[in-house]
Each structure stands twice: as C-alpha cells, then as structure tokens.
Amino acid sequence: MTKVFALANQKGGVGKTTTAVNLGIGLVKEGKKVLLVDADAQGNLTDSLGYREPDSIPVSLATLLVKTMMEESYDSQEGILQHQEGVALIPGNIELSAVEVSLVNTMSRETILRSYIDQVKSDYDYVLIDCMPSLGMLTINALAAADSVIIPVQAHYLPAKGMAQLLQTIARVRRQINPKLALDGVLLTMVDSRTNFAKDIAHVLRHEYGDKLRVFQDEIPLSIRAAETSAKGKSIYAHDPNGQAAKAYMAFTKEVQRIGSERRQTRQHQAEHGR
Numbered sequence: 205m206t207k208v209f210a211l212a213n214q215k216g217g218v219g220k221t222t223t224a225v226n227l228g229i230g231l232v233k234e235g236k237k238v239l240l241v242d243a244d245a246q247g248n249l250t251d252s253l254g255y256r257e258p259d260s261i262p263v264s265l266a267t268l269l270v271k272t273m274m275e276e277s278y279d280s281q282e283g284i285l286q287h288q289e290g291v292a293l294i295p296g297n298i299e300l301s302a303v304e305v306s307l308v309n310t311m312s313r314e315t316i317l318r319s320y321i322d323q324v325k326s327d328y329d330y331v332l333i334d335c336m337p338s339l340g341m342l343t344i345n346a347l348a349a350a351d352s353v354i355i356p357v358q359a360h361y362l363p364a365k366g367m368a369q370l371l372q373t374i375a376r377v378r379r380q381i382n383p384k385l386a387l388d389g390v391l392l393t394m395v396d397s398r399t400n401f402a403k404d405i406a407h408v409l410r411h412e413y414g415d416k417l418r419v420f421q422d423e424i425p426l427s428i429r430a431a432e433t434s435a436k437g438k439s440i441y442a443h444d445p446n447g448q449a450a451k452a453y454m455a456f457t458k459e460v461q462r463i464g465s466e467r468r469q470t471r472q473h474q475a476e477h478g479r
C-alpha cells in the first residue's frame with residue numbers, strides 16, 4: 205500500500221526540501237518507487253532536482269490541481285518528470301499561488317490534492333509532499349492527503365509558538381478531514397555537533413509533548429555538502445556519498461521505514477485482537 209508523507213513546517217528554511225530530496229532518493233536506494241510532489245509555489249524542490257526554471261514548466265502540480273477542480277480528465281503520467289536518480293517528480297511553480305487563492309471558492313477545497321494523489325499513487329510505494337512554509341490552504345490539502353507528517357526543525361532555533369500552531373493544525377485536520385493522519389515526528393536538521401542546541405531542543409520537545417511527539421533518533425548534521433546539493437540538482441548520495449550528511453539521511457530513511465513497519469504490525473495486532 206502506498207504511504208503518503210507531508211513534510212511540513214510553516215517556518216521557512218528548516219530543511220523540508222532537502223529532506224524531501226534525500227528521503228525520497230534514500231527510499232529509491234532501498235528499492236522503493238517514490239513520487240515527490242512540489243507543493244510549494246517557490247518551486248524549490250523542482251529547482252533542487254535540477255529543473256532550473258520551474259515557472260516555465262508547461263504542466264505542473266498547479267495544472268493538475270486545476271484539472272482536478274474542474275473535473276477534467278488527465279493521464280496518470282501527465283506532468284510527471286523522471287529524475288536520473290530514480291525518483292519521479294510532480295513539479296511545482298508560481299502558478300500554485302493562484303491555485304491556492306482559487307481553492308478558497310472550490311467545493312471540497314481541502315481535499316483537491318488528495319483527489320489528485322489518489323489518482324496517481326498506486327504506481328508508487330511512497331509519495332512525499334514538500335509543503336509551503338505556511339499553514340495556508342495548500343498545506344491543509346497536503347495534510348488532508350497524507351498518512352503521516354514529518355516536521356523538519358532547524359536544530360538551533362525552536363519556534364515554540366510555531367510548533368504549537370502546527371500541532372493544532374494537524375490535530376484539526378485529523379478531527380475534521382483526515383482521521384488517519386499520523387505524526388511520525390520531528391527531524392532535527394542542520395545539527396551543529398559543536399553545540400548542545402539539538403539536545404536542548406529534543407529535551408524541550410520531549411518535556412512539552414511527551415509521547416505525543418516523537419523526535420527521530422537520527423539527526424541531520426550541519427553540512428556544507430548538503431547545502432551544495434540543490435545547486436547541483438542531485439541528492440547528497442550522488443554529491444558526497446561518503447560524507448556525514450549522506451550517512452545521516454540514509455539512517456533516517458531506514459528509521460522512517462522501521463517506524464512504518466512497526467505501526468503496520470501494531471495495527472495488524474489490534475485488528476487480530478479485536479481492538
């Protein structure tokens with residue numbers, strides 16, 4: 205069964221896009237079929253994979269969402285690009301800003317992205333949605349479409365208020381639109397091993413949210429090589445395969461898969477024991 209992840213945090217520059225690329229290509233390395241969805245009007249994910257002018261791509265996520273809203277038909281492969289490292293990509297660009305505005309007056313405005321993803325997801329093991337740095341209608345659509353959320357947090361700054369708002373939004377989406385939405389956890393990114401900030405943040409999160417919010421064991425180090433990847437249009441595995449960031453992203457990829465299979469086993473156990 206396909207698993208859909210949303211990478212969300214309304215704060216910008218926390219590593220959502222870098223994580224989408226390297227978790228996605230990490231899963232490909234594990235033998236999985238992966239679709240990346242650029243749901244950010246900045247088109248950073250598209251650009252990071254080497255498609256340098258997202259705004260001039262003729263068919264993007266915006267095109268496909270408009271077709272979904274208008275109930276027009278499309279081919280399930282329409283607009284999907286194939287990156288040389290094995291991931292598929294639905295590009296995003298500035299047209300998503302206009303789509304976000306028009307969603308407001310659309311019937312089922314929170315679930316247009318879910319309707320689209322439901323049409324194409326059966327070809328993939330994983331779909332990863334890179335969200336906008338906002339809690340607007342497109343992020344709500346991503347949360348409505350997802351099975352699970354990953355929250356990248358830049359390890360030297362914890363916006364406590366921002367985290368509370370994000371968790372409230374996730375809880376509201378779960379209550380009103382998508383009861384199966386799980387929160388896989390917080391991924392600490394850009395961890396500087398010379399400081400204790402990452403440990404402090406993990407401690408604060410555990411203290412405030414306890415069992416409700418997992419902090420992934422694997423952390424992503426601050427790494428110039430990781431910062432360089434978007435300009436190269438490659439993953440960290442292609443750019444610096446033996447570096448710390450590549451090892452960390454691969455370990456994180458395995459942790460994500462492990463958590464998924466533990467959750468499946470728990471569900472199966474509950475089903476078999478009638479709970």
Ligand SMILES: Nc1ncnc2c1ncn2[C@@H]1O[C@H](COP(=O)(O)OP(=O)(O)OP(=O)(O)O)[C@@H](O)[C@H]1O
Nearest residue numbers: 216217218219220221222337394425426427430431
């Ligand atoms: N581990 C890392 N070490 C150093 N720099 C990093 C690391 N991960 C990402 N960066 C850099 O930090 C910046 C922000 O990362 P990224 O674009 O992934 O964040 P984002 O949350 O997707 O941003 P936005 O909200 O604008 O979409 C980028 O310039 C990226 O190259």
